[in-house]
Every structure is written in structure tokens, then in C-alpha cells.
Amino acid sequence: MEKFSFYIIPTIIFIIVGIGLYKKIHIFDLFLKGAKEGFLGTVSIAPSIIGLITAVSMLKASGALDIFTSFMEPFAQLLKIPTQTIPLMLLRPISGSGSLALIDSILGSVGPDSFPGRVASVMMGSTETTFYAIAVYFGAVGIKNTRHAIPAALAADISGFLFSSVVVCLLFKNY
Amino acid sequence: MLGVVWGFMIIISVLCAALTGRMEAVSNAVLSGATSAVELLISMVGVMALWTGIMKIADAIGVTKFLANLFSPIMTKLFPDYEKGSPAIKAICMNVTANVLGLGNAATPMGIAAMKEMSRSNKNKFIANNSMVMFVVINTASIQLVPTMISILRQKHGAAFPFDVMPAIWLTSCVALTVGILTAKLLEK
Incomplete structure (x- = not known):
């Protein structure tokens, strides 16, 4: 069970970033935009x-x-x-x-x-x-x-x- | 509702401390509680920001659309009042997808849009119809692919493998969701 759960997160990130690169999308800009939302969202529940x-x-x-x-x-x-x-x-x-x-x-x-x-x-x-x-x-x-x-x-x-x-x-x- | 719960938590604590002679501990808890809240927020903010960032990319590469299409046949079964491809079904699918991906910020506006679509064909504007109830019940059951928050908390407290509860969470969510849907269907009449 533990071994399996190691793979979940890296695999999800690998697939998403991989497809993003393949489709030539501005992945880092998108990441920054989303991360800002997540950051402010956490701050707002403080x-x-x-x-x-x-x-x-x-x-x-x-x-x-x-x-x-x-x-x-x-x-x-x-x-x-x-x-x-x-x-x-x-x-x-x-x-x-x-x-x-x-x-x-x-x-x-x-x-x-x-x-x-x-x-x-x-x-x-x-x-x-x-x-x-x-x-x-x-x-x-x-x-x-x-x-x-x-x-x-x-x-x-x-x-x-x-x-x-x-x-x-x-x-x-x-x- | 929450205001009352919060108020009672504090009143009961002080009363109980007075009765059991633990006022010193409660006094310390006021300070340490507020401090540990900020510690928790600091341990959360990094992973939350990282994950919403990754999910923004997921949305852009079409994961959301793909999943919404995948859910569409199931949703037309659960919401027989609406046809496949109708605005209501589309909004419902987008809401469910946003929930699965853990995009809380996107899920709520989509969900409200879905409720507005369903309200349009509702005979009595103040009484919920079966589809609205089904939709809200699905939303009150958590169906999240990666339970970020709980994993952060587990890591903060020193879990050997913070994510090892994920399969257990998926299974439990499925059971809870199934019970919710069946109960809603049973009580429809």
C-alpha cells in the first residue's frame, strides 16, 4: 500500500507537466497564476x-x-x-x-x-x-x-x- | 450557526476550567492556540499554492473538459429531467470535475450556475425539486482525487507516508456518495 501511494503524486504532476510541455502551453505562467490563487485562498481562511x-x-x-x-x-x-x-x-x-x-x-x-x-x-x-x-x-x-x-x-x-x-x-x- | 458553536466552545472551556481548576492551562492555551494556528497556516500555504498551480495547468491542457465529458453519461442518469448537452448537465459536470480536482474556488461558481439552470425549470421557486436535492447531496459528499489538506496535516505531525491514506479516502468517499445518492433517490417521493 505504501509503495503504491508513493507513485500517485509524482505521476499526476509528471503527466500534467508533460502534456503541458507537449502542447507548448505557457506552463509556468499558468502555475504562477494558480499558485497565487491558492496562496491568497489559504491566507483568506487565516x-x-x-x-x-x-x-x-x-x-x-x-x-x-x-x-x-x-x-x-x-x-x-x-x-x-x-x-x-x-x-x-x-x-x-x-x-x-x-x-x-x-x-x-x-x-x-x-x-x-x-x-x-x-x-x-x-x-x-x-x-x-x-x-x-x-x-x-x-x-x-x-x-x-x-x-x-x-x-x-x-x-x-x-x-x-x-x-x-x-x-x-x-x-x-x-x- | 458557527458563531454559536464557537461561542459555546469558549464559554464551556472557561467554565470547565473554573470547575476543574485548570485555568492556568486554559490561559496558556489561548496564547499557544493562536500561535499554533499560524504554524498550521504556514505549513499549509506552500502545498496549497503548489497544488492549485499544478491544477491550473491541468485545466489549461484540457483535463477539466475531458473529465466533464467522462462524467456526462453518469450525470444524465442521475438527473433524468435534463437532456445530455443541456446547460444544466454541462454546469453539473463542470462542478463535479472541479470538485474531483480539488478546485474549490472554481467549483462553487459552477455549482451556483447549475442551481440557477435547475431553478429555471422548477415549478415552485421556493421548494427544491429532485434534481436540485440530488445535486446538493453530491456536493456535500467529498469526491476529491488528491485530498491535499489532510495530507499536509499528516505530514506536519510526522506521518511516515502522508499520502498512504489516499486509497482509504477514495473508498470511503465512494461508499458515502453511493449512500447519499441512494437515500436521495429513495426519499424522492
Whole structure:
């Protein structure tokens, strides 16, 4: 599995740059334009990241996060999910920056290559900020009644969260 | 919504610290939290800029168009109200492609364009039709080829192979997306 994942990124970059050269496109100018967008995009989320990481750090230092997680322990064991990932599951659909702050703290305390660390990574990478997408897209066309959008979107999120542990067990043999 | 969550996180922290006698730790966390946020941003900004730069080239060499064409037959199945090649299907395909490539900045305007196209043929302007719900559900499930953000975080915390969770993420995304689509179809009536 590790050997395979080494190839993904260099291969993607190789193909894109290779075709760009072959088609005689100004690849570096394009790169600069895109990189500027990515740079400014990251800078633009800085205020919300600062606010949310501070709040998550406070929550962790106060012991509130531990108390909450220990309450959730029975549920986590029932569903065979690492307890540390429960706050992430609750915040993920609501806030992108908030869940980023949480997973930063989770990976910092359990390590990215531990079982909970890998499960949290998969949860984060395989789901979206559901309520944000719902608000943006329905808001843009003035829809008031979203009908079955929220139940269906949450069903997708929940199945993704539950499947994360399963898939990490399947693909990483050392657990 | 987020404002309330954020507010409660802070209020609960201070109250909990007062009750458990951890005020010193919380006081330190205020300072170290803000600092570590900037550290995280610094570790993110390089890779994010690099990747959006590479994806700009990908767009120019026609990857976006190629993928949009590839998705077109699937999308006409999922959105039976619209014909192949209609403006709605085109906008939907472009939005899905932008999401797959991780071009968040391009995906949202495309998605709004798709919603506007679907709104045009909507009987009641305030109630979502089946296609709109299906579209939003697809957008709330992440379908990203390279999950950049999570890989950066894993590298920052010392993962041996930051990208080794990619296949697991792809599989999980597919499961979540399938469940979303099936649930949306089931609840249509």
C-alpha cells in the first residue's frame, strides 16, 4: 500500500507537466497564476483558523473535550470507532475550519500513523462541510424548503464516518 | 450557526476550567492556540499554492473538459429531467470535475450556475425539486482525487507516508456518495 501511494503524486504532476510541455502551453505562467490563487485562498481562511484553533485548544486544555469523549465512549465502542474521533464527527458537517482545528489537535495527540489518527484522516478527507454546501447552493437560488436534502446528505456523512474504521482495518494490516 | 458553536466552545472551556481548576492551562492555551494556528497556516500555504498551480495547468491542457465529458453519461442518469448537452448537465459536470480536482474556488461558481439552470425549470421557486436535492447531496459528499489538506496535516505531525491514506479516502468517499445518492433517490417521493 505504501509503495503504491508513493507513485500517485509524482505521476499526476509528471503527466500534467508533460502534456503541458507537449502542447507548448505557457506552463509556468499558468502555475504562477494558480499558485497565487491558492496562496491568497489559504491566507483568506487565516482569521477563522486562528479563532477556531484557539477555541479547540481551550476546550482541550480545560478538560471539557476529555469529559465529553468519555461520555461518548460506550457509543464509540458499540460502533467500533476510535473515541477520539467523535468530536470530529460532530463538527465536520458544520464547519470546515473547525474540523481542521480539531483534526490538527487529534493528530497532534495520537499521532497520524496510529489507528485513531488514520481513521480521523479518512473521516476528514472523505466528507465535506455538509451544512455549508446546503446553505450556499440553496441560498443562491432562494430555495426555502430543501425537502430530503439534509437527511440524504447526513446519511452520506454518517456512512462515511462508520466506514472509515472498517476501511482502515482492511487496508492497513498492522491493526 | 458557527458563531454559536464557537461561542459555546469558549464559554464551556472557561467554565470547565473554573470547575476543574485548570485555568492556568486554559490561559496558556489561548496564547499557544493562536500561535499554533499560524504554524498550521504556514505549513499549509506552500502545498496549497503548489497544488492549485499544478491544477491550473491541468485545466489549461484540457483535463477539466475531458473529465466533464467522462462524467456526462453518469450525470444524465442521475438527473433524468435534463437532456445530455443541456446547460444544466454541462454546469453539473463542470462542478463535479472541479470538485474531483480539488478546485474549490472554481467549483462553487459552477455549482451556483447549475442551481440557477435547475431553478429555471422548477415549478415552485421556493421548494427544491429532485434534481436540485440530488445535486446538493453530491456536493456535500467529498469526491476529491488528491485530498491535499489532510495530507499536509499528516505530514506536519510526522506521518511516515502522508499520502498512504489516499486509497482509504477514495473508498470511503465512494461508499458515502453511493449512500447519499441512494437515500436521495429513495426519499424522492
